[in-house]
Amino acid sequence: MEKQIVLQMLNIMKIYSNGVVANEDVTLELEKGEIHALLGENGAGKSTLMKVLFGIETPDQGKILLNGQEVHIKSPQEAISKGIGMVHQHFMLVPSLTVAENIILGVEPRKGKVFIDFNKAVDEAKKIAETYNFDIDVTAKVEDIPVGIKQKVEILKALYRGADILILDEPTAVLTPQETAELFVQLKKLRGNGHTIIFISHKLDEIKEICDRATIMRNGRSMGTYRVSEISTDDMSRLMVGREVAHSFEKEAAKCGDVVMRVRDLTVYNSQGVLKVDGLSFDLRGGEILGIAGVEGNGQSELIDTLNGINKKYKGTIRIKDADIQRMSIKDVRNLKVAHIPEDRMVSGCAGTLSILENLFSNQYDRPEYSGKMLLKRKAIEKRSNELIEEYKVKCRSNKQAVGMLSGGNIQKVIVAREFSSAPDIIIANQPTRGIDVGATEFIRQRLLEFRNAGCAVILVSADLNEIFALSDRLAVMYKGKFSGVFTDVSAVTEEELGRYMLGLEHAEKLEGAIYE
């Protein structure tokens, strides 16, 4: 039987205001009641295509047919009214409201014309949760529920608004393996109910597991649509990346040197007074990569910002190369040869409006090679910046181009080039490859390994478990500000095991391997 086509996006082209061609002649067709994977590297244009569909972006070319009729979707409201729902990668929920209140937000049942009928809201939320077999306490506050449930709330929100087509933007990125499995069960049920789901991901095994068909994107172009059952993961990955990907790294055994960083009883509260790092102690030696895994928000960011001297309000001690950093400025810490790849590249990693050249020297401009007493040495800076652009393969027109005009991967390369070129002894890398393409990811990981082989100490915080497994010599799992487990033999740990530690289901009775005595 020929399947009914519910949605067609034909020859979509989208150019952003910074000149990036995010979609170039992309075509996507959805059959009713399928889970359709939209597969591609970060930066391939998946999210853009979905933003076009959801009315957030206007395409420069192409058209959208919904059930055979051309539609112009100008806003998310319009998309919703046409039965398209989207669950964003970053949840759009109001933390201080209850689940039910979040679900009805914007389409509230009313008492009279003015007042919200909260009882009815709870009833309706319960009803919709039951309809779709979601086991949720709708009276709980969103801020109190775990990430996996928040995602369910997002899905319910879309369903409550009558979504037939559901867009899920990297839904598993923030989930533990256990939560992912549960999500998949739900998605299959939705498919059974006749909903069509677009599943955005770059994780091949997940796509294999639950998707019917996959449209593969690379570099803003569609590489074709395939039945998942008829295509191997190797083929998918080749179409996605354009070449064979080395899935594992050649890694020589770590040659650990002296301890370069000693952290004892570190306790950090965030600006709202919430305990984020809870009495953490560990050592770091030259020549090793210490991976820190954990569900986001378990204190990793606070830990990193304290280690590199940005946050000064902490208890406990941090000694870098035997120097206590409590009273040191960020500059002093950097002068101990500490490099830092920040978590959010646009917030603290670069100045988007300034040129590549100007962004490459923010940590080194005052070195004698680049600056006299007053004036910068323009020629030396110019020369060095071109060398770095070439060495780190930054794709750009010239070193004068504004960093904000580059793609995410290239911005990250600029940041990495800047940090790595400072000849560090310690690298603190927080999500160094988040949201960038496979090529750049591989490049950065390779570089981190090279530094480690040369005796540099590396702390790697990453939400990407593959990355953690591939690079770490030692692995710690953070849960609620503490290490719930430390593994000195990374190869002996399975992903499921790690997941249990990440969720706090399991705790090491006695932490061993965090401290070298």
Next chain:
Amino acid sequence: MNSMRKFEVLRTVMAILIALLISFVVIFFVSEDPFNAIKWLLTGPLTSKRNFFNVVEAMIPLIFTGTGVCIMFAANQINLASEGAFHLGGLVAAVVALKMTLPAGVSPVVGIFLAACAGALFTAIPAIMKIKTSADELVSSLMINYLALYFSTFIMKYFLMDPAIGSASYPIPEASTLPTLISRTRVHPGIIVALAVAVLGYVFLYKTRIGYQLRLTGENQKFAEYSGISIVSVILISQLLGGFIAGMGGGIELLSPIYDRFSWTSLLGYGWDAIIICTLAKKNPLYTPLSAFFLAYLRTGASIMARYSDVSLEIVQIIQGVIILFIVAQQFLSRYKHKMIAQEAKSALKDEEVA
């Protein structure tokens, strides 16, 4: 990106044209003889040597305060105290001229230097308040200008006032004044200092390491902080320097042939104008002379128009307002910009295919 720069120039020119157009419409409504008025507005400054050099002399204070504001705004320190700094600069120059006996030639130099220092100290007040109490410099610097005004008036009335005049100081002695550069005009050496300050301001912001720190902080303070730059010193240096230049401008203005006494009993507005200059110059001091010339030309034209036609001077305020509105409106011409970029990107794609 070259096309971006072209676009910014185009945007500015369009804003100016639209503003002029609107002012023409207004003139048509209010004037009996609109063409005459428009003629004087646009060409008035070119009709005589004196008129033209009126433009030049009016540029001088604008370049000073404009450059000062560029430096502060480039560091994202929205300090509006250059108005007060300029005023105090004038006062200090007058005090030095009237109360210190110094040889001719030395006196104006000392006066201008101390005027600059007074300006620097003045704009540093909001900076220090920001560092110590994290008070927003926008509000504190705005309010503090009145302090400068009334303090100056007080000093003038109690220590410098010429009883024969009543609302102004004794005349500035010859030994302290700046000479005229061109006979039968009031153009003075301040123009040379002003141009030098604009160039030096550019060199400072774009070629020195402190300037680099300032701009980095101005574009993204978190990034600057993370890079190890001391934000406190950036806050302080940028505002000290901005006030220094504004104060210098005030001192020079008062000692110039334009004034023969300290008679500033209300704020002159050069600090506010500086914001227009800075906006037009896109925070680059190198462009402040050009922006200052434009504004001075417009104002001179308007005052000539007011003299020779039935349209009043205030029309200039409309033009200024509209220009600023359009330049700061991010969405203005954004559709055109998107088209331009899309076109460029498409042709780049085609090139790639060919290659």
